[in-house]
Amino acid sequence: MIQNSYTKAAFIALLVASGLSVVVGFSFFTLLPEAKGLTLILLLLTPLAIFINLFVAYKIYQGKNRFIKFAFWVYVVQIVGFDIGGWAFSLLLGFTFHISWAVGSSSITINFFAILMSVLLFKAMQSASKTS
Numbered sequence: 001m002i003q004n005s006y007t008k009a010a011f012i013a014l015l016v017a018s019g020l021s022v023v024v025g026f027s028f029f030t031l032l033p034e035a036k037g038l039t040l041i042l043l044l045l046t047p048l049a050i051f052i053n054l055f056v057a058y059k060i061y062q063g064k065n066r067f068i069k070f071a072f073w074v075y076v077v078q079i080v081g082f083d084i085g086g087w088a089f090s091l092l093l094g095f096t097f098h099i100s101w102a103v104g105s106s107s108i109t110i111n112f113f114a115i116l117m118s119v120l121l122f123k124a125m126q127s128a129s130k131t132s
Contacts, residue, residue: 003127006126007060009124010124015053017053020095049093052074072125075114078096080108083108085106092111
């Protein structure tokens with residue numbers, strides 16, 4: 001089962017992230033009747049993000065520490081998003097708390113929730129490797 005306080009905190013944080021994603025996800029489903037094409041696909045991916053968080057939380061609860069590393073990298077990729085002209089990249093799985101800066105036709109987005117989760121998961125990875 002859960003090995004130490006950091007892995008327990010990571011488990012709880014992933015559960016909270018899933019719960020927040022469910023709450024925020026309900027607002028997305030009001031857009032469902034008007035959604036077409038790529039927007040519809042992106043809306044339907046919200047439950048997948050919730051499932052990923054719950055699955056990883058369950059695996060951490062079972063004591064499988066390699067899933068902490070997986071969750072860490074998923075959240076690291078979500079930290080920075082950008083839009084340069086007509087090209088954009090931003091991975092947002094589930095709940096986000098972000099700020100964006102725009103200069104001309106370009107913008108950069110920093111996801112503070114992903115930073116918080118990355119730090120917590122990094123600490124959990126370090127403590128899990130010490131207790132193994």
